[in-house]
Amino acid sequence: MKDWHSVLVSPNTSLNEAIATLDKGALRIVLVVDKQNKLLGTLTDGDVRRALMAKASLDKPVAEVMCDQPQVARSEWTRDRILSVMERSELLQLPVVDENGCLVGLETLHGLLERNTINNPVFLMAGGFGTRLRPLTYECPKPMLKVGEKPILELILESFVASGFHRFFISTHYLPDQIRDYFGDGQRWGVSIQYVHEDEPLGTGGALGLLPKSELDLPIVMMNGDLLTTLDYRSLLDFHDQNPSVATMCVREFEYQVPYGVVQCKGDFVEGMTEKPIQKYFINAGIYVVSPELAASVKEHQRVDMPTLLENAMARGDKVTMFPVHEYWLDVGRMNDFQRAQDEYAGEVS
Known part of the structure; x- marks a missing residue:
């Protein structure tokens, strides 16, 4: 999995700050979590564009413009299952959560398709x-x-x-x-x-x-x-x-x-x-x-x-x-x- 910790924000983070995190993280997604690391929502390029087209204030909390019911993968899923879901739903990223809904990772389509060959016998x-x-x-x-x-x-x-x-x-x-x-x-x-x-x-x-x-x-x-x-x-x-x-x-x-x-x-x-x-x-x-x-x-x-x-x-x-x-x-x-x-x-x- 990619390093996803750099794209974590709280629900009270402003949209402007979230956009900065989105650009800096280079994963094309921001993950919105609470203090217990429970995934509350996601913010993608598309979400930002829709918010800007609706003339949303950049000071608005990210919780008001995020996708609050994102598609997720479970931590026990296999690589093939995650890849199948991403391809079927045309997703570039898929947050990974445990049984309590807490964020444990982020899979990207690019990362899944480019995993290196393992030489171990x-x-x-x-x-x-x-x-x-x-x-x-x-x-x-x-x-x-x-x-x-x-x-x-x-x-x-x-x-x-x-x-x-x-x-x-x-x-x-x-x-x-x-x-x-x-x-x-x-x-x-x-x-x-x-x-x-x-x-x-x-x-x-x-x-x-x-x-x-x-x-x-x-x-x-x-x-x-x-x-x-x-x-x-x-x-x-x-x-x-x-x-x-x-x-x-x-x-x-x-x-x-x-x-x-x-x-x-x-x-x-x-x-x-x-x-x-x-x-x-x-x-x-x-x-x-x-x-x-x-x-x-x-x-x-x-x-x-x-x-x-x-x-x-x-x-x-x-x-x-x-x-x-x-x-x-x-x-x-x-x-x-x-x-x-x-x-x-x-x-x-x-």
């Missing part, structure tokens, strides 16, 4: 057996099961491509030819795809040891091939870059309600009771950013799961950070999850 883990989805996976690898009209793995690939990624590695094991034949070298999507094959299952982290070490020059975004999410991968990489660590683990908040009343006690005495309390935990979301150094530490054909790899790194004194995922996220691991994906995912990405 993406490693998609697609070798699992999908035993919990049998009989669907007897003759089809789980990442190739279709949600709507496309395989899960294609939806994942396209979400990364839309964000600017172009270097992909895919690990295979179970029915690998179906994956290789479908995706090929990635030319159909305008990207590069290379494959590594696990002769024997190596765990969720072991396939890192099969990657060509000479090509691991940047942090690697690593993701299970059975996940559907609208996660902002750019924000994930930005977070990792701003918080130096050997790895960043994406986490998801999970709630569990105890179905009984929980008793607090001390010795033989009851000190309190809580009826059906809700416990909250962060769970592993199956998406990581892994430093080249950590990836290179995994030996070829070494069997290791990602949690173990990260625990060993922390035991050595290395830092591992976590990145909470608030966007849509679904692990398509069981039959009811697969059905949920059919019902939900298309609506989430539209």
